[in-house]
Amino acid sequence: MKTTRLFNFSAGPGTLPLSVLQVVQQHLVSLPGVGMSIMELSHRSSAFEEILGTAEANLRDLMKLPEHYRILFLHGGATLQFSMIPISFLRGTGSVAEYVVSGTWGQKALNEARREGDARVSWTGEKEGFTRAPLPSEINIGADAAYAHLTSNETIQGIQLQDLPLPGTTPMFCDMSSDFLSRAIDIERYALFYAGAQKNAGPAGVTVVVIREDLLERASTDIHTLLDYRVHVAHDSMYNTPPVFAIYVVMLVTQWLRDKIGGLENMGTINEQKSKMLYDVIDQSNGFYRGHARPDSRSRMNVTWHISDDTLATIFARQAQERELVNLNGHRSMGGFRASIYNAMPIQGVRALRDLMLDFQTQYSG
Numbered sequence: 001m002k003t004t005r006l007f008n009f010s011a012g013p014g015t016l017p018l019s020v021l022q023v024v025q026q027h028l029v030s031l032p033g034v035g036m037s038i039m040e041l042s043h044r045s046s047a048f049e050e051i052l053g054t055a056e057a058n059l060r061d062l063m064k065l066p067e068h069y070r071i072l073f074l075h076g077g078a079t080l081q082f083s084m085i086p087i088s089f090l091r092g093t094g095s096v097a098e099y100v101v102s103g104t105w106g107q108k109a110l111n112e113a114r115r116e117g118d119a120r121v122s123w124t125g126e127k128e129g130f131t132r133a134p135l136p137s138e139i140n141i142g143a144d145a146a147y148a149h150l151t152s153n154e155t156i157q158g159i160q161l162q163d164l165p166l167p168g169t170t171p172m173f174c175d176m177s178s179d180f181l182s183r184a185i186d187i188e189r190y191a192l193f194y195a196g197a198q199k200n201a202g203p204a205g206v207t208v209v210v211i212r213e214d215l216l217e218r219a220s221t222d223i224h225t226l227l228d229y230r231v232h233v234a235h236d237s238m239y240n241t242p243p244v245f246a247i248y249v250v251m252l253v254t255q256w257l258r259d260k261i262g263g264l265e266n267m268g269t270i271n272e273q274k275s276k277m278l279y280d281v282i283d284q285s286n287g288f289y290r291g292h293a294r295p296d297s298r299s300r301m302n303v304t305w306h307i308s309d310d311t312l313a314t315i316f317a318r319q320a321q322e323r324e325l326v327n328l329n330g331h332r333s334m335g336g337f338r339a340s341i342y343n344a345m346p347i348q349g350v351r352a353l354r355d356l357m358l359d360f361q362t363q364y365s366g
């Protein structure tokens with residue numbers, strides 16, 4: 001049976017590098033030197049210890065992570081971090097948390113913080129329909145804040161934050177789910193950041209959390225065990241059974257990023273090139289394609305646009321399917337189209353989508 005792989009533009013779980021999937025396939029029944037499947041492997045075994053250690057070392061290496069940051073591999077998705085953060089760092093402080101809301105995910109994070117305590121909106125793009133990122137000068141962070149929370153890439157709207165200033169001494173927390181490992185970043189700006197792996201780092205089931213050690217001393221002590229960052233740090237992410245398979249794939253993806261791509265600077269350049277191919281088509285379409293995000297706020301991971309005419313949009317969707325380009329529908333709250341072009345989307349896939357957009361416009365524009 002021939003294996004057909006479509007170009008999968010899904011926002012998540014997203015496409016994975018083919019070479020990684022092939023290694024997973026080859027070793028699925030029996031890991032070399034181990035004699036059993038990764039899915040059967042005890043998390044207390046030395047073989048898994050090595051996998052976990054390698055995944056962590058790869059991440060440290062890629063991000064050039066300073067010693068005083070810890071890496072955790074947790075359950076519960078990025079969504080559980082929306083709760084764990086305020087539970088740990090707002091509870092009992094009598095202080096406020098500041099939330100920058102540049103799209104749907106930032107709003108969800110804010111909503112969870114409000115269950116826990118006083119959370120303030122430092123900036124929101126809601127009135128403008130989440131079409132842009134804030135300017136650093138627009139973000140209002142009180143000196144009394146326990147922390148400030150950002151979403152570096154709003155997956156649904158396709159809004160990405162570029163440079164942001166350090167908000168004085170306020171610890172900065174960031175949801176990086178959909179642009180984690182997509183570019184080199186200035187780690188020291190963040191006290192804590194996290195990403196559900198299924199966008200850019202692996203399969204669903206594991207969330208990578210990077211936390212600066214000194215934060216742990218400030219965390220509330222009145223917390224259920226599994227929600228306590230200190231417990232996870234003390235047990236090297238193995239307080240309970242970790243998502244063994246997902247961590248294994250993260251190890252392979254980070255290896256691919258380092259060895260095949262050549263690190264985050266290279267990845268950033270490639271992602272800039274890939275996204276530019278699509279934004280150029282939008283910009284040169286005389287309004288046939290209307291980008292959602294303002295040009296200065298565009299995401300290099302999730303490209304969002306509309307086609308004004310509903311009938312044409314339906315035909316476009318069908319033609320995409322015919323060319324084996326799938327999962328291009330915009331989020332149900334947004335309509336239109338969204339191409340998620342994560343790290344593992346090959347340039348051939350982006351080229352195929354660009355060609356479709358160009359051909360379609362030639363065929364159907366006035």
Ligand SMILES: *Cc1c(COP(=O)(O)O)cnc(C)c1O
Nearest residue numbers: 077078079105155175177178196
């Ligand atoms: C997908 C996504 C989430 C939710 O992730 P889960 O792992 O499903 O909880 C949160 N934030 C952003 C930016 C996302 O893209």
